Amino acid sequence: MPTSLYHVRKTSLGPKRKYRISADDGKGRPGEPLGYAEKQLKMSDELDLFADDRRSQKLATVRESSRGWLAALTGYEVFDDEGRLLGSFGLLPKKSVGRTTWEFEQPGLGRLTGAERSVRTARARRLLTLFDTAGEIAGALVKYHFDFVRDGEPVFSIDKPKVFDDWYRLTVREDAVDRRLLFALAVTMEARQRG
Template sequence: MSASMYVPSFTMKQRVTLMVNKYELIATNPDGSDGPLLALAQQKRMAFKEQVTFYRDDTKAQVVFSFKARKAIDLGSGYDVLDADGQPIGWFKKEFGKSLLRSSWQLSAPGIDTDGTERNPTIAIVRRVWDFVPFIGEIPLPFIFHFDFAERGTGKPVLSVERKLSVRDRYHITVQDERLDFRVAAAMTVALDALQSR
């Protein structure tokens, strides 16, 4: 059974500003070009880790969905994805123990539980080394990295998030499982960019 808001493919773009994180979620047309804007999030960086709200457009007149930390003090407790009315439609959580060498996440939605892992272990290690080298780690380096989420137990592909090489962060998202709601997939994608320690 398909999710109520199933989108098989979309792009996430990040607008770089001094004080605000801004993400645009854009549908992908059948020919691969950018389609209409699906949602956008704009939030002050200091508040980004606890809650992110997605709107229909720049006017912020209509909320589409959001995600919120279960515990503001303990961000490792996970995040709930909420619909426009504040009802839960999924959740995700970083697995810190497994993420020492390769970032790993749990992602769940109605009828589906997944595990997500950084695809390339070499890039994962290089990113961590880069962060620990004095002074060099302060230089932003646009690593290309991919995450694959598979259904727990069956290994069936559910979601792929691929970061493209560009000046601004740009990701291509493929949702292989029709049970995964666009809003849950989009929240997870923003979290991969904004929340994980690189």
């Protein structure tokens, strides 16, 4: 089954985080720009995803949710530019004790579970975060890799392959995965994984 690669890079810190989303250039590096995201640091989590940094076309909006199965976890719903639900995802607190674990749901694709591949890396990141309340240093020092699976089969993965580089690689193994929903998940995970 062919795989698709994408890249998400955080381009700014501070009260407004900015992210650039790109296709792969065929050599494992960011290539053609596909999107742009902004994440405000505020009490209510909300994220807007645009086609480019001019913000001329909104692709999706992420909002916190407490409906349905999302009520049992830190959940988010993603809507397209006309307000239609694309899907949802959330952090599973109980399963995240050992390794951070997310749940991802897209209509027609089903519900996927994504956990950190390495228990050792998960523990190291948590340990570093204890000494870094802002979380930025911990996030920079530790790589991570999340595999999202359905019935034991990998559907996509999100990994941070380098230290001191806010670059995230997305590997997609099923064309049915909505890229807007996937990009929204990747940015939200980056914003939350500091803890």
